[in-house]
Amino acid sequence: MTSATEPIQMVDLKTQYERLRPDIDRRIQSVLDSTAFIKGPEVNRFEEALGAALDAHVVAVANGTDALQIALMALGVGPGDEVITPSFTFVATAEAASLLGAVPVFADIDPRTFTMDPASLETLITGRTRAIVPVHLFGQSADMDAIMDIANRHAIPVVEDTAQAIGSTWKDQAAGTRGAFGTLSFFPSKNLGCYGDGGAVMSRSAELAERARLIANHGSRKKYHNEVVGINSRLDTLQAAILQAKLPHLDDFTRRRREAADHYDAHFADIPGITTPHRSAHSHHVFHQYTLRIHRHRDRIHDALSEAGIPSAVYYPVPLHELPIYASSPDAHVRVPLPETGRAAREVLSLPMHTELTEEQQQRIAHVILSA
Numbered sequence: 002m003t004s005a006t007e008p009i010q011m012v013d014l015k016t017q018y019e020r021l022r023p024d025i026d027r028r029i030q031s032v033l034d035s036t037a038f039i040k041g042p043e044v045n046r047f048e049e050a051l052g053a054a055l056d057a058h059v060v061a062v063a064n065g066t067d068a069l070q071i072a073l074m075a076l077g078v079g080p081g082d083e084v085i086t087p088s089f090t091f092v093a094t095a096e097a098a099s100l101l102g103a104v105p106v107f108a109d110i111d112p113r114t115f116t117m118d119p120a121s122l123e124t125l126i127t128g129r130t131r132a133i134v135p136v137h138l139f140g141q142s143a144d145m146d147a148i149m150d151i152a153n154r155h156a157i158p159v160v161e162d163t164a165q166a167i168g169s170t171w172k173d174q175a176a177g178t179r180g181a182f183g184t185l186s187f188f189p190s191k192n193l194g195c196y197g198d199g200g201a202v203m204s205r206s207a208e209l210a211e212r213a214r215l216i217a218n219h220g221s222r223k224k225y226h227n228e229v230v231g232i233n234s235r236l237d238t239l240q241a242a243i244l245q246a247k248l249p250h251l252d253d254f255t256r257r258r259r260e261a262a263d264h265y266d267a268h269f270a271d272i273p274g275i276t277t278p279h280r281s282a283h284s285h286h287v288f289h290q291y292t293l294r295i296h297r298h299r300d301r302i303h304d305a306l307s308e309a310g311i312p313s314a315v316y317y318p319v320p321l322h323e324l325p326i327y328a329s330s331p332d333a334h335v336r337v338p339l340p341e342t343g344r345a346a347r348e349v350l351s352l353p354m355h356t357e358l359t360e361e362q363q364q365r366i367a368h369v370i371l372s373a
């Protein structure tokens with residue numbers, strides 16, 4: 002039972018674990034007994050189960066950042082190429098391109114969904130554009146019709162950063178399966194999280210998925226016969242076993258998050274100065290984050306929550322183009338104004354969101370915000 006004095010957490014992994022504990026513990030013990038810590042059978046089984054759920058080929062890798070890098074490597078992205086991404090995202094989205102010597106070029110966002118603005122994307126395409134990486138931020142899909150239309154017209158492949166949106170859709174198709182590749186993260190706080198690092202690359206193309214598998218495995222299909230320069234990126238067997246236990250609950254996790262989002266919406270509807278999350282008509286929102294826009298004094302509300310012992314977070318306070326790693330060469334990365342990116346960074350506030358949130362906790366959170 003949760004009492005009024007019990008601390009509210011941004012993400013409660015413990016209560017969820019307690020609910021699923023017998024199955025998770027049994028699976029972990031079985032891996033320990035087998036000692037097949039690397040490439041155990043659970044990895045393949047998890048890939049197949051997730052692939053069936055998403056209707057895509059899945060290659061499990063070490064984390065979501067590697068997944069992006071592997072997808073870009075599989076598409077041949079390299080030095081001098083340009084990769085268009087939003088600036089309003091986690092750094093890994095752009096970092097993967099930079100690591101390969103490519104130049105991330107930043108697009109602005111749609112102010113309602115916080116995802117890549119297709120109109121901004123279109124103006125950034127040049128002869129050097131080698132990939133487009135939209136991000137399905139906070140749990141709902143970017144406008145994949147518009148993005149794929151632009152990408153197809155220019156014959157540029159799309160990698161969908163789906164780290165925050167497993168279980169989401171674009172027009173009834175799993176998010177992350179429209180482009181050449183989609184990438185996932187199983188970081189513990191993600192909607193499907195393991196107990197360490199984990200990630201996956203997915204594709205509807207068996208050929209592209211095989212290419213990703215090759216790259217993730219040192220560029221080799223057969224041991225000591227390396228065909229291309231690859232990397233070492235594996236999901237370990239323990240994480241695969243944990244993910245196998247959790248995957249059948251993904252729909253329930255999503256339902257719980259959406260219910261919590263509905264309760265928050267009811268508290269904040271029609272409050273002047275606060276905008277609740279927009280729900281796209283074409284994408285099932287899985288609420289990785291519940292992110293309000295607070296038009297004035299966002300930081301004051303952030304502080305008031307903190308003083309009341311309630312966590313909240315600004316995802317993301319610094320747009321990527323303002324980070325020292327990219328701001329030092331602005332002409333390379335910023336070619337169009339990014340006003341909505343800047344405004345979002347000033348206004349967003351993400352509230353506690355997880356599968357175990359209670360209405361009573363949400364009432365306490367809303368009370369502090371509305372009093373402030």
Ligand SMILES: Cc1ncc(COP(=O)(O)O)c(C=O)c1O
Binds near residue numbers: 066136162
């Ligand atoms: C949008 C986005 N892309 C990529 C990543 C990278 O995933 P990971 O932390 O598993 O490397 C994350 C999560 O951390 C993310 O939120």
